[in-house]
Amino acid sequence: MTPPQPTRVLFVCLGNICRSPAAEGVFLHQLALEQLQDHFLVDSAGTGGWHRGHPPDERMQAAAARRGIQLTSRARQIQLADISSFDHILTMDEDNLAQVRALSQRVQSGSQRARITPLTRFCRQRKAAAVPDPYYGGPEGFEQVLDLLEDACAGLLEALRPR
Template sequence: MKKRVLFVCLGNICRSPSAEAVFNGLVKKNGLESDIECDSAGTAGYHEGEPADQRMQSHAIRRGYRLTSVARKFDPEVDFDSFDFIVGMDDDNVNDLQDLASNVGDLNKIFKMTDFCSQGGHYSVPDPYYGGSEGFELVLDILEDACEGLLNEVRGA
């Protein structure tokens, strides 16, 4: 059975679509497309129906990632049942997801992205929306590290 991973940030236009693209790149590189699929969502619906932030897209493209997702709001009625791993980008996202969980099974699916990092020093994936280009690069650096660890976790589950 296919493993399903959902990446979650606040608005679903910077961090979570980037995590989706980086993770999909790893899945493809490892020939696991038939075993693993992923999506992204936001805890807030501010940008529903919009593509990823243009600045985030530009930085991702330079690293070979295409952000193709369209922003949507996390739907607890559907997403907890549809996904095996629900990965928040920071403590606020994780806390919001935990508040939406209706049982222990839901809670056990929630993780924080940086928990999968092999290189220390980052306790969250910071929101780059109001910052400069270095923030978008930092997001991609953290995601590239964390997605490797997450892929190992998903493969072992």
């Protein structure tokens, strides 16, 4: 019997150097704690390509590292192929959501399309319409984003957990 294909999850923000790589790292960390890494393929991307190839923002890396979370991805821009190759695309804010949905309209009719959802819909303890961009703020913004991501990713994992 062939093992089931992993659930493919893509986190998307604007530049792919703060929020989405942090969400990717948080989700991967939670998967490792639950020993579920083999059940998921996880990536992140940005709607813009300005930081293509760059590591996550150093401030976000430092805040995540204090929580035992490593951020190792490299920034990339979302591609049309991502709409068909991922099962779930989780966006950080309304602008990201609108841009990803617009991109998905370009996928050929009849092709598989990812389920595109705001990540904050999976929050269980916190109430937020969006994951705020901490890029222009101080250190507390990175901590607040990680608090929100930990909550949302825990809810996402619960929703997608293999049964």
